[in-house]
Amino acid sequence: MAWIPIIATFILGAILGSFINVLIYRMPREESLWHPRSHCPHCKAMIPWFRNIPIISFVIQQGKCASCTQSISWQYPLVEIINGCVWAVCFYIFIPLQAGLTAMFSSVLITLAWIDYKTMMIPLSLIITGICIIVISVFAGLLVWQMVFWGAFAGVLIPLAMMGLTYLFTRRQGMGWGDIQLGLILGAWLGPWFMMIALFLAALFGILAWISISIINGFDRNRPLPFAPYLVVSTMALLFCESWVVLWFDKFLLL
Ligand SMILES: [Zn+2]
Numbered sequence: 001m002a003w004i005p006i007i008a009t010f011i012l013g014a015i016l017g018s019f020i021n022v023l024i025y026r027m028p029r030e031e032s033l034w035h036p037r038s039h040c041p042h043c044k045a046m047i048p049w050f051r052n053i054p055i056i057s058f059v060i061q062q063g064k065c066a067s068c069t070q071s072i073s074w075q076y077p078l079v080e081i082i083n084g085c086v087w088a089v090c091f092y093i094f095i096p097l098q099a100g101l102t103a104m105f106s107s108v109l110i111t112l113a114w115i116d117y118k119t120m121m122i123p124l125s126l127i128i129t130g131i132c133i134i135v136i137s138v139f140a141g142l143l144v145w146q147m148v149f150w151g152a153f154a155g156v157l158i159p160l161a162m163m164g165l166t167y168l169f170t171r172r173q174g175m176g177w178g179d180i181q182l183g184l185i186l187g188a189w190l191g192p193w194f195m196m197i198a199l200f201l202a203a204l205f206g207i208l209a210w211i212s213i214s215i216i217n218g219f220d221r222n223r224p225l226p227f228a229p230y231l232v233v234s235t236m237a238l239l240f241c242e243s244w245v246v247l248w249f250d251k252f253l254l255l
Pocket of ligand 1 (some may be wrong): 042065066067
């Protein structure tokens with residue numbers, strides 16, 4: 001196995017992960033993405049480039065700001081590591097063009113899942129970025145537009161039906177419109193069949209997580225359940241384990 005391309009794509013992904021951290025922090029606050037430059041959220045000191053190296057700076061500074069020694073969130077290196085790994089995996093399993101577009105799409109998903117987890121909101125600009133990547137992928141011949149259409153159809157209709165049923169039984173909204181928009185781009189990317197599996201897995205993970213949190217922190221009927229992170233994790237698991245999952249479902253259905 002050639003390690004150099006894998007390490008190179010990991011580094012590229014980690015650098016982009018650093019920018020994802022900026023997006024996660026600034027998008028919900030509606031701050032400019034470019035100005036001011038990176039600064040410590042505690043003491044507002046500017047972070048020079050040599051203290052802003054993904055993962056490495058965090059390790060060297062032992063998770064503390066170099067100016068005020070306040071702790072830096074573990075979220076920063078974690079997002080960089082996750083995005084680096086996703087990029088390395090994409091370039092390891094896909095051909096370059098497909099790898100690039102899949103990696104970009106995955107980075108958009110990571111960003112919006114993280115923002116949804118923190119704020120229960122999904123920025124529309126990320127959905128639009130996702131749509132752009134899908135359109136490019138169709139023109140590049142990586143996605144078939146019929147599958148994109150029916151996938152988007154399933155990705156919108158099934159969550160809408162789930163939302164309707166939730167409202168009917170609990171009189172609460174359950175999912176938000178952001179989840180419907182996310183369903184649109186995930187369905188378009190995955191196609192209808194995988195979208196159904198992704199929704200099923202996401203609901204399963206979500207309910208399990210909700211029950212676990214309720215056991216630890218006590219039962220709260222009104223505890224919100226961000227759906228996007230589970231949907232994104234299910235989608236990426238499906239993308240990366242596609243052949244394995246198809247095999248498993250074939251076996252399962254033939255039993
Ligand atoms: Zn500081």
